[in-house]
Amino acid sequence: MGQTHERVDIGAIIRGARATARITQMRLGATCGYSASAISRIEANKLRPEPSALLRMCEVLGIPPERMGGSAVPDEASVATVTVVGPSDEEDAVRRRKLLTGAIATTATAIVGTGTASAATPPGDPAAGLEDALFRLPDAEPAGLPMLTARTAAARKAFRAAHYTDLGRALPSLLATAAATRDVATGQARQQASAVLARAYVLTAELASKQHSDAAWVAADRALSAARDSGSPIPVGEASRVLAITMRRSGRCSAAVHFLTREAAELDAAEQRTAAVRTTLLLTAAYSAATGGDRSTALALLDEAEEDVERLPDVAGLFTVEATRAQVDVYRIGALNVLGTPDEGLKVAAGLNIGYMVSPERRARAWTDVARMHHALGDGAKTFAALRHVEQEAPQEVRRPALRALTSDLLYAPSRVQGLREFAVRTGALAA
Template sequence: MSKNLGTLVRSARVAHGWTQRDLADHLHCSRSTVSRLETGAQPLGDIATLRRLAKVLQISPTALGITATVTVQPLAEDDVRRRQLLTNLAVTAAAASPPARAIASAAADAQGRPKDLLVTRVRSAMLTTGSATAPIPPTPLRATLASAIRAYDNCEYTKLATALPQLITNAHATCSTTDTVLAETYTLVTRLMIKLDDQLGWVAADRARSLATACGDPLVAGEAARNLAVLARRAGWHSEAEQIAIGMAEDDMLQGRDSARTAERGLLVMSAAYTAAHAADHSGMRQLTEQAAALAAHLGGKVLLRDHGSGFSPTAVQLHRISAEYAAGDPAAAIAAARKIPPRALPTVERRARYFTDVARAYGMWGRRDQCLQALLHAERAAPQETHSRPAVRGLVTGLLTSGQTSPDLRGLAARCGIR
């Protein structure tokens, strides 16, 4: 099997929302076999296996080189047909699924990038391999946390690479396990590592939830649970992810008339809705989204909990609709939702970058390459450090590069993202 065929198999797999393990289970083989097939390391000339692969992935057998007379065509004769299929599959796969780890190694040679520096320093601080520090007064520590949150909202990864590790170290030196600053610090780390698709997110999420339980603050506990639900969803554990989010939203500590607690419930309900979309529960997604919209309307349209991922508001619910609709497989509905939001009305740089990235993913799923690229360029202009670092963007750019004609704008964006 050639690398081109391997790319087709990988793209079709990701378009289904499957991991390599999922495909291996369908094919009754090992995950390592699927990996070798996708990289082209394992040639595949067995017609029966090729046919089973085509059937499982729901793609034409001819795309895998199988003719009506069950002969394998030379690659050169089938390139046009296969490339046409890749045009939709590769971009759709990158748009419709969590960031594909299969492309990470190809882009990991970007030494010295803000993301690499940030993750390395945060890891060092979390594993206590950095230098120790003396305790500092609570007020400056709280101000440092607020500054780190602003840097996150502004997508300033270079600034976070300095501020966040120091915050972790100082918070451990200063805070007890019942202090909300330490729990909020790890909540911020979790949120960032989710965005960067880094496994440190699991460590940070576990610490955040333990610390949130110890301090007993309902809003901190709600955010810790929401981030854990996101990680569970990304792992493909949809039932558990929805249970975590809905369970926390219905917890007694978030009930009552307090507007901040109502807003946290809304954020958790939106998380559950997005999980329902990934689980192909379209009606459940829309029902939960309407529930979140009702909570936002009940709060009078105000933006609450700005430090919780830019907050909860009717605009936040509308922004959520974009990602939820494309995750549910309806890019037209996603774009329709996007057209109701003026990007400049979004409260932070991070939200604007997310808006354009979500729009790009929807256009990618729709097969509209030009609009996808333009949305990515808008995201880059809004937040260059985040756009160049996010695996979601790298997946889209890689899909565009491998699925059709390239342009100077696309090649320039790929180079700036460290994709060769």
């Protein structure tokens, strides 16, 4: 039996803290993968936030997590105080059980940092085992650099194909083997092994960020440490980018922009590959500035990145993102969304040929930003069409927490969209 707690008005607590902090609903939503309208529904107690998102809101707004239920570890009495408007009591009960399971796991992780909390993560979470692996790497023997490089390339391929379950299974062993190889190597071999290890941690941070897992912080920090040991500017740039993403997601947008622009300034703009990495840092900095509400900085950084890609020949082989005009356009649409001016992205989206983008993961990201744009403009049919494109490109991408939140928000909008309910069930946004 759980403890009995006084019922709390979660929506009112969030609304009051947000108003005190002078943070808009759009800015708050951007930190945890929700739209502004979803935050509005949460504040009205009409939408239940996922436990990881709820804890992130607490962090951003400075709310002690125990205020959300009278205890540091929510029980059924406390987490069920927010009512979701749903099709049936049975579905609501299923959602409540899922929320309870996830809330206990997430809160336990936040308290102890390590341990077995991830064992309670809902089935199907590709990042479920990452946190335990990061703090207790499996036993592994060193490997030859060619074999280690090939395994890292295979993991990168899984990421770019958006095969996140396969990636999540491969990463613990890859991290352990790369660390063991680095630890026994010396001289140039150690630097090369450090570069491979850095990229394995970059992939870990990317996957954890997509799943809103706090493991992203640890992975990104270790990625940058290993990258600096490699002595190569390209892994340093790649690791800096994922660390800045974790900073932005925790609400430290200005710090992320400062960090990224400083790192970008240290990269050689005359050398093709370092210049391409520099461009990806500028794009991430632009989105971070937009998330922080700094429109002028965001647009200036986007314009600078656009100038860079016009000077660059086509650059293949960047690790998780690309430095192309299409990427600039996708980031511009995303930045305009979080700045609250999605209508300005319509013209950009009209000229964007997503089919030419290099990987399913990048194409799914582009369709995601297009979906958010149409959702902010109140066009449910076009939002759903874009979400269907995400599913077609990368079925596991559409099951990410942020996409499920968008689907749920669309599901409870006043207008009905044919096929949306089935899509919500299929993608995990609605209990079957």
